[in-house]
Amino acid sequence: MGNGSDAVWQAALDWLMLMHEGELDDAGHRELHAWLAASPTHREAFREAERLWTLTGLVPPKDK
């Protein structure tokens, strides 16, 4: 957690949000792939972000 990996985590969140808002075209997807291919740290951060995305998608909204 943290420990200098924060910039990578923030970048992973950028990609996650772009992907899930449907903002990536083919070129964008290739850029994401290049980013993932660049480092195992990037892949790990993105994998964590996607796992959190799936988990949070199961939590019902508060008091409704």
Add this chain to the structure above:
Amino acid sequence: MDACKWRAEIEDIFVNHRARLCCVAMRILGSADQADDIVQDAYLKISEAQAVFSIRQPIAYASRVVRNLAIDRQRRCLFESALFKEEEQGELVAVPSGSPEAIEIDRQALERVVRALDELPDRTRRAFELYRMGGHTQREVAEQLGVSTTLVNFMIRDALSHCRGCLFAD
């Protein structure tokens, strides 16, 4: 609703409202087979989730989960098909599949995420819910809450980072 009754209700929804749930997924994915996979995956995930929290409106909840999983899968498919076009160039690095059905849900992780979300300031939680569960864009969330898109972006980051801290803390 107690756990037993809730479980029975979920079973009932996935049997008796299956066609309706498939229809929700089908509208997004455009394929009956894929829609069926997503509904099955939603059933497995919700079965796990039902041990962690109970839901007031199970049909609405199940539809929402199916819809969100279908969207996640569709986004992932777009990513993979963009890469597939590149494959001949032979530069692909194996990227772990983030398709929702490849992501396992375990109770402990869900509990941690639920707790983490409960710890967020109300407005941050609301922003995140509208974005994640509600499927709104950051701009739409900003309009609904009467704040800037930049602030919404920060709140979503805060929410996910806080969940990450709680999930991977040991």
